Amino acid sequence: xxxxxxxxxxxxxxxxxxxxxxxxxxxxxxxxxxxxxxxxxxxxxxxxxxxxxxxxxxxxxxxxxxxxxxxxxxxxxxxxxxxxxxxxxxxxxxxxxxxxxxxxxxxxxxxxxxxxxxxxxxxxxxxxxxxxxxxxxxxxxxxxxxxxxxxxxxxxxxxxxxxxxxxxxxxxxxxxxxxxxxxxxxxxxxxxxxxxxxxxxxxxxxxxxxxxxxxxxxxxxxxxxxxxxxxxxxxxxxxxxxxxxxxxxxxxxxxxxxxxxxxxxxxxxxxxxxxxxxxxxxxxxxxxxxxxxxxxxxxxxxxxxxxxxxxxxxxxxxxxxxxxxxxxxxxxxxxxxxxxxxxxxxxxxxxxxxxxxxxxxxxxx
Numbered sequence: 001x002x003x004x005x006x007x008x009x010x011x012x013x014x015x016x017x018x019x020x021x022x023x024x025x026x027x028x029x030x031x032x033x034x035x036x037x038x039x040x041x042x043x044x045x046x047x048x049x050x051x052x053x054x055x056x057x058x059x060x061x062x063x064x065x066x067x068x069x070x071x072x073x074x075x076x077x078x079x080x081x082x083x084x085x086x087x088x089x090x091x092x093x094x095x096x097x098x099x100x101x102x103x104x105x106x107x108x109x110x111x112x113x114x115x116x117x118x119x120x121x122x123x124x125x126x127x128x129x130x131x132x133x134x135x136x137x138x139x140x141x142x143x144x145x146x147x148x149x150x151x152x153x154x155x156x157x158x159x160x161x162x163x164x165x166x167x168x169x170x171x172x173x174x175x176x177x178x179x180x181x182x183x184x185x186x187x188x189x190x191x192x193x194x195x196x197x198x199x200x201x202x203x204x205x206x207x208x209x210x211x212x213x214x215x216x217x218x219x220x221x222x223x224x225x226x227x228x229x230x231x232x233x234x235x236x237x238x239x240x241x242x243x244x245x246x247x248x249x250x251x252x253x254x255x256x257x258x259x260x261x262x263x264x265x266x267x268x269x270x271x272x273x274x275x276x277x278x279x280x281x282x283x284x285x286x287x288x289x290x291x292x293x294x295x296x297x298x299x300x301x302x303x304x305x306x307x308x309x310x311x312x313x314x315x316x317x318x319x320x321x322x323x324x325x326x327x328x329x330x331x332x333x334x335x336x337x338x339x340x341x342x343x344x345x346x347x348x349x350x351x352x353x354x355x356x357x358x359x360x361x362x363x364x365x
Contacts, residue, residue, distance in 0.1 A: 001029040003058070004084065004099040010106065011095045014116055015148070024051075024058040025087060025099060028080050034060070047078035061087040085109045089125050092134045093141065093156075097124045115153075121145070122153040129159045132168035136180035136206075139196035143187035152196060160200035169205040174254040177206060181253065185233045190224050191217035194237070207253075209238075209245040216240060219309040228305055234259040235266040235306040243267050262299065265291065266306045273307045276318040276325075281359040284325055285352070293326045300326060328362045329355045 009022040026034070031047065038052030047060035062078040063086055084099055084107060091097040094112040101107070110124050121141055128134055138160060142152055152160075163169065184193035194210065194217060197203040204211045219236040228236075234255065238246050246267045250260040272279060272287055279287075291300040304323065308316045332354045334347070342350045 001033065002027045002084075002101065004101055004107070006088070006099045007091070007096050010098045010100045011112070011116070013100075014098075014106075014113065022056065024056060025061060025084070026058050027061045027082070027084050027087070029060060030080055031060070031078075034058070062090075063087070064090050090127055091124055092128060092131075092137055094122050094124055119145075119149040119151065120153050121150055121156060123156045123159055126159075128156070129163055132163050132166075132172055133176060133180065135160045135163050135169065135197070135200060135202050136172075136177065136184070139193045139200075139202070140180055140184040140187060142196045143184050143189050143191075143193040146189040146192045152199075157196075157200055160196075160202065164201035164205060167205075169202055174252060178253045178255060182230060185220075185230055185237070188224060189221065190233060190237075191221045194220070207249060209241055209249045213240060216310075218312055219306075222312060223306075223309045226305075226309065228309065229302070231256075231259045231262040232302050232305050232309070235263045235302075236309050238263045239266050239270055239306065239310060241267060262302055262306070265299075265303055269303065270307055270310070273303065273318060273322065276322050281356055281363055284363075285329065285356055285359055288326060288329055294330060297326060297330070325359060325362060328358045332358055 004025045004027065005022055006025045007023045009019045012019050031041075034049045035041075039049035039058060040052070042048040042050060042057065047062055049058050049060075050056070051058060060078040061082040061084065063082055064077070088097040088099065088107075088109060094110045094115045096112070097108075097110045098112040099107040106113070115122050121138055123134075123138075138152060138156065142150060181193075184190055187193065194203065197206065198211070216237050216239050219239065220233055223233045223236045238249065241249070243264065246263050249255075250263060255263075269287055269290070272283070276284070288300070291303065293300045300322075304319045308319050332351065334351055337347055337350050337354070
């Protein structure tokens with residue numbers, strides 16, 4: 001039995017990047033031997049075990065064969081006879097197909113270190129084309145390592161185009177697609193993810209609403225530079241689409257509720273936000289009410305952030321103006337109105353009038 005670190009842990013150590021998760025590979029062992037050593041199996045269809053002390057995952061070396069469509073369309077074979085090289089050749093990129101033994105020796109049968117030096121994202125073997133999820137994964141790696149100068153190899157991009165043209169991307173579930181999109185949006189240069197998907201033809205299948213919509217990539221890039229949260233980045237990417245397009249994209253990918261909400265609100269109100277200094281008090285109050293700034297002020301702050309990202313570093317006085325308007329309406333005290341005998345709908349109308357008066361004074365001041 002031989003145990004190796006594989007994949008990202010080896011890659012990132014060689015790049016001098018922090019290593020968070022470690023994938024362990026076990027070569028030359030049987031399921032029975034793993035049980036005898038106290039390892040606990042994870043699931044029934046995949047030869048993965050939890051270490052009895054650390055809880056880390058250890059996978060038996062395996063081969064795999066395409067047996068159906070999509071990400072899950074594979075049959076796996078694990079046995080003590082599967083070699084390290086046979087396991088590594090089924091991985092996606094050469095930089096992810098390296099292993100390191102317990103003495104720190106690196107095994108690199110497919111020249112991952114060479115591609116690390118050349119800053120190339122290159123597929124390991126033609127089997128790459130059998131898994132449509134790898135299109136998204138490579139685009140995500142391109143977004144992560146773009147600051148280091150990494151590019152997708154021409155021949156790998158050609159295989160990604162082949163996958164896109166095959167229709168296999170349509171076999172991906174919304175959950176699997178969104179998981180990759182979410183991770184990609186939180187990378188250092190998420191706009192590269194979209195650019196790579198467009199370059200290989202995958203954007204038309206995955207997010208057709210964005211296929212001819214490029215102007216938002218600069219806003220997305222700025223959101224990443226400013227370390228904005230996921231929902232702000234998603235809203236930046238979708239800004240400018242028609243409300244029906246935003247709704248369709250959100251629902252098809254099953255985006256999280258906070259992402260759906262903010263993207264829809266930005267789609268509806270971004271133009272008003274940009275014209276905030278020109279809005280009359282009535283229109284301004286209507287917008288603040290729609291955002292429910294009394295109970296959910298953070299959502300409106302994220303809306304302002306998305307608008308600021310679209311300004312691309314130019315002065316955006318609307319932001320501070322809108323923040324001031326929120327502070328004004330939130331400061332209106334309901335207690336005097338209750339003490340004056342207002343209740344129910346009458347109280348709501350009186351409170352709205354007080355807020356409107358406060359906004360008029362703010363605007364004129």
